[in-house]
Amino acid sequence: MSAEASTTTTDELVHLATDLRLACMRISRRVRFESTDTVAPHQFSVLARLEDAPRSPRELAAIECVSAPSMTRTVNRLVELGLVGRAGNPDDGRQVILSLTASGRATLRRIRRKRDQWMVSRIAELPASDKALLRRASAILAKVAQQ
Amino acid sequence: MSAEASTTTTDELVHLATDLRLACMRISRRVRFESTDTVAPHQFSVLARLEDAPRSPRELAAIECVSAPSMTRTVNRLVELGLVGRAGNPDDGRQVILSLTASGRATLRRIRRKRDQWMVSRIAELPASDKALLRRASAILAKVAQQ
DNA sequence: TATTGTTATACTCTATAACTATA
DNA sequence: TATAGTTATAGAGTATAACAATA
Numbered sequence: 099m100s101a102e103a104s105t106t107t108t109d110e111l112v113h114l115a116t117d118l119r120l121a122c123m124r125i126s127r128r129v130r131f132e133s134t135d136t137v138a139p140h141q142f143s144v145l146a147r148l149e150d151a152p153r154s155p156r157e158l159a160a161i162e163c164v165s166a167p168s169m170t171r172t173v174n175r176l177v178e179l180g181l182v183g184r185a186g187n188p189d190d191g192r193q194v195i196l197s198l199t200a201s202g203r204a205t206l207r208r209i210r211r212k213r214d215q216w217m218v219s220r221i222a223e224l225p226a227s228d229k230a231l232l233r234r235a236s237a238i239l240a241k242v243a244q245q
Numbered sequence: 246m247s248a249e250a251s252t253t254t255t256d257e258l259v260h261l262a263t264d265l266r267l268a269c270m271r272i273s274r275r276v277r278f279e280s281t282d283t284v285a286p287h288q289f290s291v292l293a294r295l296e297d298a299p300r301s302p303r304e305l306a307a308i309e310c311v312s313a314p315s316m317t318r319t320v321n322r323l324v325e326l327g328l329v330g331r332a333g334n335p336d337d338g339r340q341v342i343l344s345l346t347a348s349g350r351a352t353l354r355r356i357r358r359k360r361d362q363w364m365v366s367r368i369a370e371l372p373a374s375d376k377a378l379l380r381r382a383s384a385i386l387a388k389v390a391q392q
Numbered sequence: 393t394a395t396t397g398t399t400a401t402a403c404t405c406t407a408t409a410a411c412t413a414t415a
Numbered sequence: 416t417a418t419a420g421t422t423a424t425a426g427a428g429t430a431t432a433a434c435a436a437t438a
Binding site: 106111112114115116117118119120121122123124125126127128129130210213214217218220221222224226228229231232233234235236237238239240242243244245 | 253258259261262263264265266267268269270271272273274275276277357360361364365367368369371373375376378379380381382383384385386387389390391392
């Protein structure tokens, strides 16, 4: 009875984990639902991967944990939509190099802006103390997600 | 320079929204990825809807925002798996009433436990002050998601 | 022979349209 | 005729296996 008072009990920990997980999943769900755009989730994900650097289909398939034929299909569609460009590698005739087009970059920006807008509109009305708390929580959650 | 110090600027607000959204989405993604179980996401969702009360296929289709034939298919599979039971409505011969079986309830519990475990293992190591902060953040996020 | 990428084929989830049974 | 549910059919995403081209 004395040892439990000062620290977090297992029960409290599980409770916190459940509540926090549900809150994150619900927010994630709402954001995804709200920001349904011109490209599907798996297409958005590939565009985001190409943002930093051009990549080969194989690389993308590995990162996204899908098969090579699946990635071929996804990439074909993105090329068709004009969001991704395909180029050959002069040093290795087998390889294909994929990169974002200007339109692809614009699409990424637009989708992110839309997602953020949903979140901004909900946070804006909160009292300053809640915002400050979420600011700190955000950093902790980011670390938790990275683990 | 004097007015901006005390309150949240638009820029800070958007920044917070982006960070918080990304953190929630990443955690959600990790949880879903980690807890891939016997049933697919859309099946899990239907099981959860049947937890509180039996429902008709039509009701489920409306709640889950899918077509009636899609729900027929999903339900068929869940019945095949023994997780959902099908019964006729004596008052209306057209209607079908779906409810969770004992096995369906057990499956829901098992999946939730698995999802929680991932979150618990990550939160457990945090300092007590972070846990306390997340406890408060969780409540705020829950309200935000509900809006 | 190993690697990169595509094509062939099949399974699942989704949808719309057509159908059956009941009200 | 209107409603609940299913069946018919098609489109998109996924997978594995087989193939072509290059190293």
